[in-house]
Amino acid sequence: MGSPPRHEEEEEANSQFVNGPVIVGAGPSGLAVAACLLEHGVSSLILERSDCIASLWQEKTYDRLKLHLPKHFCQLPLLSFPQNFPKYPTKYQFISYMESYAKHFSIGPKFKQSVSRAEYDFVTGLWRVQTQDSVYYSRWLVVATGENAEPVIPEIPGMESFPGPVIHTSVYKSGSEFRNQRVLVVGCGNSGMEVSLDLCRYNASPHMVVRNSVHVLPREVFGLSTFAIAIELLKWLPIKVVDKLLLLVANFTLGSTERLGLRRPKTGPIELKNATGKTPVLDVGALSQIKSGRIEVMEGVREITRRGSAKFMDGQEKEFDSIILATGYKSNVPTWLKGTDFFTEVGMPKAPFPNGWKGENGLYAVGFTRRGILGTSSDAVNIARDIVDQWRTTTNGWKSS
Ligand SMILES: Cc1cc2nc3c(=O)[nH]c(=O)nc-3n(C[C@H](O)[C@H](O)[C@H](O)COP(=O)(O)OP(=O)(O)OC[C@H]3O[C@@H](n4cnc5c(N)ncnc54)[C@H](O)[C@@H]3O)c2cc1C
Numbered sequence: 001m002g003s004p005p006r007h008e009e010e011e012e013a014n015s016q017f018v019n020g021p022v023i024v025g026a027g028p029s030g031l032a033v034a035a036c037l038l039e040h041g042v043s044s045l046i047l048e049r050s051d052c053i054a055s056l057w058q059e060k061t062y063d064r065l066k067l068h069l070p071k072h073f074c075q076l077p078l079l080s081f082p083q084n085f086p087k088y089p090t091k092y093q094f095i096s097y098m099e100s101y102a103k104h105f106s107i108g109p110k111f112k113q114s115v116s117r118a119e120y121d122f123v124t125g126l127w128r129v130q131t132q133d134s135v136y137y138s139r140w141l142v143v144a145t146g147e148n149a150e151p152v153i154p155e156i157p158g159m160e161s162f163p164g165p166v167i168h169t170s171v172y173k174s175g176s177e178f179r180n181q182r183v184l185v186v187g188c189g190n191s192g193m194e195v196s197l198d199l200c201r202y203n204a205s206p207h208m209v210v211r212n213s214v215h216v217l218p219r220e221v222f223g224l225s226t227f228a229i230a231i232e233l234l235k236w237l238p239i240k241v242v243d244k245l246l247l248l249v250a251n252f253t254l255g256s257t258e259r260l261g262l263r264r265p266k267t268g269p270i271e272l273k274n275a276t277g278k279t280p281v282l283d284v285g286a287l288s289q290i291k292s293g294r295i296e297v298m299e300g301v302r303e304i305t306r307r308g309s310a311k312f313m314d315g316q317e318k319e320f321d322s323i324i325l326a327t328g329y330k331s332n333v334p335t336w337l338k339g340t341d342f343f344t345e346v347g348m349p350k351a352p353f354p355n356g357w358k359g360e361n362g363l364y365a366v367g368f369t370r371r372g373i374l375g376t377s378s379d380a381v382n383i384a385r386d387i388v389d390q391w392r393t394t395t396n397g398w399k400s401s
Pocket residue numbers: 024025026027028029030047048049050053054055056057061065066067068069073074113114115116144145146147148149191332336366367368371372373374376
């Protein structure tokens with residue numbers, strides 16, 4: 001029996017130099033960067049932990065999800081949505097667009113490659129990117145793992161002893177699994193609102209926890225997208241004024257949300273989005289279910305009991321069959337990217353938009369703008385231009401010196 005290979009020999013056998021950037025993540029952001037690079041003749045290697053592109057959309061979203069911004073805000077650079085898509089495409093249409101996008105540019109990511117560590121080697125001037133089976137070396141590392149890489153699971157006392165199912169919205173598919181159930185929905189962002197609405201359609205009884213304040217805006221006003229109106233107004237007016245107008249319109253069309261238990265933050269919706277990343281809820285029907293009492297708004301949860309009830313901050317106690325955590329997502333960058341202070345401890349670029357796309361030594365970040373696909377597109381164009389400029393001053397990606 002031969003002795004087992006030494007660590008360095010093993011690494012040697014499974015390592016490869018990538019003549020172009022390594023992109024981590026085959027979501028919209030990774031694909032957009034790859035496409036913009038190919039447009040200028042630069043190829044790249046995408047490493048993706050799951051076995052498909054756009055895995056967030058394919059595997060972690062509910063059946064009834066539609067884009068809630070009009071389609072022209074959600075398309076990637078260089079290829080538009082098909083003409084026949086509705087104003088608010090379904091998730092299936094969005095996925096089919098992403099599939100055609102990858103096919104159009106012949107982008108073939110390496111699947112089932114979870115990046116566990118990446119760091120810059122100052123000696124060789126290369127990024128060393130480690131997955132479970134290989135090590136890749138490249139001059140450029142593009143982080144495209146997204147703001148929604150991992151679910152946020154809150155620590156609620158007693159939750160582990162709840163007798164029924166406790167799931168995060170990333171595994172919720174449809175209310176059909178919760179028919180006639182009393183369901184505690186923790187969180188009131190877009191996911192909490194839309195899951196609660198979906199549950200109503202299956203005759204479940206959702207109780208939605210609102211521990212704080214929330215801005216709810218109509219998705220449309222007089223047939224025009226509220227988001228599009230805001231973008232237009234921002235070209236002429238300061239944020240504070242646009243926020244005032246949005247709130248006027250929201251109060252006019254939706255009525256006061258405060259009396260429904262949905263207190264508004266003191267800061268306006270766009271100012272808050274810019275400062276904290278907190279996305280306002282764009283209402284697609286949940287509010288009318290709250291008004292009719294079919295969705296009950298509850299205060300923060302104090303404790304979950306092993307008997308299957310939840311105790312709330314206001315002293316109420318209610319029994320539930322299931323719990324759905326609509327508590328949002330987080331970046332996973334700090335778990336695998338080492339030796340750089342470009343990202344904060346929660347895995348977001350330190351530099352504010354629009355400057356968070358470029359780090360040092362060939363490091364880039366795409367899709368961390370808290371501006372959805374719109375932000376992704378802006379980052380992808382900037383990153384590709386920057387890398388292509390370097391590529392052109394080198395031979396085959398190597399410095400010609
Ligand atoms: C329910 C929901 C609805 C949304 N709706 C909209 C909308 O209507 N409009 C809009 O503009 N935005 C929307 N968003 C925001 C969403 O983040 C973007 O649409 C988009 O998916 C971001 O793309 P991304 O490529 O940056 O991230 P992701 O789509 O999350 O892709 C990141 C990829 O990286 C992979 N990955 C992560 N870690 C690793 C690792 N260590 N190694 C290898 N691969 C890794 C993941 O598997 C994933 O495939 C929505 C988000 C959610 C959760």
